[in-house]
Amino acid sequence: MRLFFILLEFYHSNILLPVFRHKAADRYVKIKVLLKLGFDMSHLCLVTDIKDGQAKAFPHPSATEDRDLIIVRRGLNVYGYVNRCPHAGTNLNWQEDEFMTDDENYLMCFTHGALFEPDTGKCVAGPCAGAGLSEVKLEVENGKVYYSG
Numbered sequence: 001m002r003l004f005f006i007l008l009e010f011y012h013s014n015i016l017l018p019v020f021r022h023k024a025a026d027r028y029v030k031i032k033v034l035l036k037l038g039f040d041m042s043h044l045c046l047v048t049d050i051k052d053g054q055a056k057a058f059p060h061p062s063a064t065e066d067r068d069l070i071i072v073r074r075g076l077n078v079y080g081y082v083n084r085c086p087h088a089g090t091n092l093n094w095q096e097d098e099f100m101t102d103d104e105n106y107l108m109c110f111t112h113g114a115l116f117e118p119d120t121g122k123c124v125a126g127p128c129a130g131a132g133l134s135e136v137k138l139e140v141e142n143g144k145v146y147y148s149g
């Protein structure tokens with residue numbers, strides 16, 4: 001059992017993320033298995049794992065969500081969204097962890113260029129203006145980011 005906790009910490013260290021990044025189905029099954037075994041999947045990362053002004057994708061800890069969640073960092077604040085554009089449902093990014101505009105003011109959907117406010121997820125420009133990203137509630141405690149629903 002101790003080995004399993006070590007492996008779980010290894011999983012959370014994001015070292016394995018590139019391995020699974022393009023295998024959403026594998027990730028989905030893996031998370032479901034961990035949840036079934038009763039493991040707490042709520043610890044996502046450290047705030048400092050995300051460069052200030054940038055965003056990063058993480059496996060969504062919900063067993064019912066097969067899309068990544070995006071965590072945006074603004075200073076010590078973090079905001080979470082499901083990686084699904086409200087326009088056509090694609091991932092926002094084409095490249096790994098490429099979510100922000102060059103000036104880091106907006107999340108951008110690289111399919112048709114919709115722009116989203118990092119702190120609200122609201123689309124302010126593009127084909128889905130007025131719509132919003134699906135929010136993921138996060139909590140920060142001692143620099144650690146937790147999924148809270």
Ligand code: FES
Nearest residue numbers: 085087088109112
């Ligand atoms: S799918 Fe995102 S703007 Fe069209």
